[in-house]
Amino acid sequence: MPEKRVKDRVTKRLSVKFGRNNILDQSGITSNLSPTGIFIRTNSGLSPGTPVDVELTLPDDRIIKLKGTVMWTKRVHPKLAGFSRNGMGIALKDIPEEYTSLVTELLK
Numbered sequence: 001m002p003e004k005r006v007k008d009r010v011t012k013r014l015s016v017k018f019g020r021n022n023i024l025d026q027s028g029i030t031s032n033l034s035p036t037g038i039f040i041r042t043n044s045g046l047s048p049g050t051p052v053d054v055e056l057t058l059p060d061d062r063i064i065k066l067k068g069t070v071m072w073t074k075r076v077h078p079k080l081a082g083f084s085r086n087g088m089g090i091a092l093k094d095i096p097e098e099y100t101s102l103v104t105e106l107l108k
Contacts, residue, residue, distance in 0.1 A: 009034035010106040015057040016040050022053055028087065030056065033103050037068070037091045045073035045088040052090055056099075064099050068092040 009032045017024040018040065028042030038054070046052055047070065054066040068090040075086055092099070 008107050010103065012106055014059075016042075017055045017057075018042075018046075018052055020046070020050065020052060024053060024055055031085065031087060033106065035100065035103050036095070037071070037089060038066075039087055039089050041085050041087040043086050045075065045086060046070045048072055054090065058102070062098075064096060064102070066090075066092055066096070066099060067094055 011032050012030055014030045014033075016028045016030055016038075017026070018028065019025045026042060026044040026046075028040040028044070031039040031041045038056075040054070050070045052068055052070055054068065056064045056066065058064065071089045071091050073088040
């Protein structure tokens with residue numbers, strides 16, 4: 001089956017808070033970033049189709065606020081945790097310039 005994703009992505013670990021309706025009550029870590037989406041490693045993945053608010057904390061403690069939609073969620077049995085990770089893929093919308101600049105710089 002051909003790969004659906006066409007955008008470059010970069011592995012980057014950043015602390016993340018996320019949730020719905022501006023209530024950021026869940027946390028995770030980014031696994032990778034792309035110009036149009038992110039994968040968040042978390043045990044609290046939301047259902048596909050769910051609108052999500054995300055706050056990325058950068059190494060210098062700046063915060064980038066993002067909005068998107070959960071495209072897929074992966075839940076792995078604890079016995080398989082060494083082979084795969086729980087998490088969710090998010091398609092971003094209304095992407096702020098600060099995020100675009102971050103990803104562009106990381107892709108260099």
